[in-house]
Amino acid sequence: MAQITNLRIDPRTGFCSSNSTFYSKRKPFPLPSNRCLDITTFISSFPHHGKTAFIEAATGRHMSFSELWRGVDSVATCLSDLGIRKGHVVLIIAPNSIFFPIVCLSVMSLGAIITTSNPLNTPREIALQMADSKPALVFTTSQLVPTLAGSSLPIVLLDKQEIITASEAKIVVTMDQMMKKEPTGSRVRDRVYQDDAASLLYSSGTTGVSKGVISSHRNLMALMQSFSCMANPDEVLQTHICTVPMFHIYGFGAFALGKLTAGSTVVILSKFDTNEMLWAIEKYRATCLPLVPPILLGLVKGADQIRRKYDLSSLQSVLCGGAPLSNALINGFLEKFPTVNIRQGYALTETTGFGASMHSPEESRKYGTVGLLTASLEARIVDPATGSALQVNQTGELWLRGPSIMKGYLNNVEATALTLNSDGWLKTGDLCYIDGDGFLHVVDRLKEVIKYKGYQVPPAELEALLLSHPEISDAAVIPFPDEEVGQYPMAYVVRKTGSNVSETDVIDFVARQVAPYKKIRKLAFVTSIPKNPSGKILRRDLVKLATSKI
Structure with a gap:
């Protein structure tokens, strides 16, 4: 990242006229100087006062932070015994569960790479992803084993149900058995560096078919640091409802990993169901709810009935991402739920969950924007026709640069070159502008993804x-x-x-x-x-x- 101390940056907009670059108005955060460090060790080092890390809404199962880290150690020991080493890819195909974060953290602690797949994907779609990522092992549920038809990969079952079909499936162990394993200090531990690949989430990028986004341990550390900077140490610990899928960067970065840094509690829904979500808010006195615009619209339309049936008085904020919100929808929600803040955000898989966000109630009142640039992030607004950098309140393609930008696309040099230039700028494919107060506005998409x-x-x-x-x-x-x-x-x-x-x-x-x-x-x-x-x-x-x- 450029040294910004000698640049003339407008404190109101974050814009520097000498290089046509916007700089985040938020305080930059440090990253560890130790090159040999994995993301799991980094997250486990955060001090906090939290007691319960995860709650599974459907079963009521609680997992404390100490149980979580012991589970990570046990599963990592089992994976090592199974021959999983640095650089191996491990696939998880499963709905949200209390085990999902443990799998991810265990895999990455060994220097292996976690890749995720949507449990709704068909066998054809899963086969394509497996052919691209070449996993050495699969975590999945018994219900989803048939989607691996034709694969001889070893499987770890995340549940205890009996396998009825796919008799050729190679079930090696269950997650419960892994969790009971006594951790040993003698397991093979390869030296893991910050710049090594940690995760491989699939995204459509700016164009074309789905591609594997390679994020490093350092990329994920930057995301964790951004969450840490957002947290108010004097604030009561938050309880979040995880409605978003953990196979997606939103659920993976923020809820499988990110909330661990603050000691917050995450209540996990295995799949989205409006009534289960509302019931969970009431039962667990949730303070924060992540949504996408269609769900927010459903809450507005059913608000009167919802408020009669459920006590949502604990809810303080709604985080909305995935697509821009219309002003009409924002105003409709605030009219129905006047005590709840809407905080919008913007991020990409390619930026490891970085982009723009709203931190405070004051920022959330800036309707029609997705917030201020994430700390330590630089942006340019570029004319798609001429390639020239634009200024404040001018619309063009958003380019981003910073410590969270992906390493590239797996097995796709051409797509990587089209998206990442030699100076480290990632071309988002989104038409945006940054206003006179430094807030990012998403206008349209150059990219073709639906x-x-x-x-x-x-x-x-x-x-x-x-x-x-x-x-x-x-x-x-x-x-x-x-x-x-x-x-x-x-x-x-x-x-x-x-x-x-x-x-x-x-x-x-x-x-x-x-x-x-x-x-x-x-x-x-x-x-x-x-x-x-x-x-x-x-x-x-x-x-x-x-x-x-x-």
């Missing part, structure tokens, strides 16, 4: 699937706006000559092969797909065509 209920849906993946249909000659997939889910995939399809394939046939063809959130939900047949001279789909033209009929 956001369905906060989930990323890469159009290129669906287009490739559509083109595999024997009666389709061309296809394009676009985001179609929807109040309930944010956006859903809509397809424009060109039939092959003589084909009478129907809309239902095509929609069902895709639905059989993808996770539910990736389904095509609207389809139109056309004679041709508009493209530029280089063959790139003119997706914006198709979006205009689709939305002009609303």
Whole structure:
């Protein structure tokens, strides 16, 4: 990061006119000087007064911080006995559970790399990710074992249920058995450096199909330090409801790992259910609730009934990410829940959960923004057409640089080069501007990813699937706006000559092969797909065509 002491930075905006760079207005944080340090050891070193680390909402199971760290030590010992070493990839395919953080922390403590997959993914989607990441071991549940059909990888079961199908599955041990293992100091411990890879989460990035984002131990340490800086040491310990999936950077960074640094309690929902979420807020007197915009909309629409049925008086703040909130939705929520602050944020998998956020009630009143740049982060707003850096209140593509920026995409030098330049700037693919008070505004997306209920849906993946249909000659997939889910995939399809394939046939063809959130939900047949001279789909033209009929 550039030395900012000798730069002339506008204290109000964070903008430096001499290099056209915006600097975070928040106080920079230090990172450990010890090069040989893993993220698990780093997190365990944070002092705090917290007693309960995790609560599983469905079962009521509590896990103290001491039980957590003993469990991490036990599981790491078992993994070492199974031959897991530095650089090996370990895959976890599971819904949220009290075991999820233990698996991640144990794997990374050995210098191995944790990769996650959505439990809703189909066997085809999981096979593609496994072919790319080449895991040595899989943690999953008995219900999800069949999705590994054809794989001979050793499996650790996160539950105790009997395996009914997939008789070829190689179950080596259960998580409960691992947790009972007596930790030993004699296990193999490779030297782990801050710059070594720690996690491999999958993202669609700015374009194209899903790619493995390599984040280092140092990247994750930066995220932990940013959480630590946000915490108020004089504040009563917070209780968070984890509604977001831990396989995603939001749940992984903030709730599987991040809240451990402050001693907060995280109440884990295995899957999202509105009534279970509201019941958990009341039962555990939760203070903080992370959401995505469609869920916030549901709370606003059902507010009167919700307040009659549930006591939400403990709730202090709602954290909203995944997509920008409209002012109408913010005002609607504040009208129904006047004692609850809405704090918006912005982050990417490629920035290891960094971006912008709101820390205080005062900042949360800056409606229409996603907050101030995260501490130690630099930004540029760049004209997509000319590549020139822009100034305050000018809209362009957001570029970010700082200690949390990914190492790159796994096995994809070309995509890495398109996203990360030689000076360390990450091109986010988002059209943004920074206002006169230094707050970031997200205007639109240059990148083509569709956001369905906060989930990323890469159009290129669906287009490739559509083109595999024997009666389709061309296809394009676009985001179609929807109040309930944010956006859903809509397809424009060109039939092959003589084909009478129907809309239902095509929609069902895709639905059989993808996770539910990736389904095509609207389809139109056309004679041709508009493209530029280089063959790139003119997706914006198709979006205009689709939305002009609303």
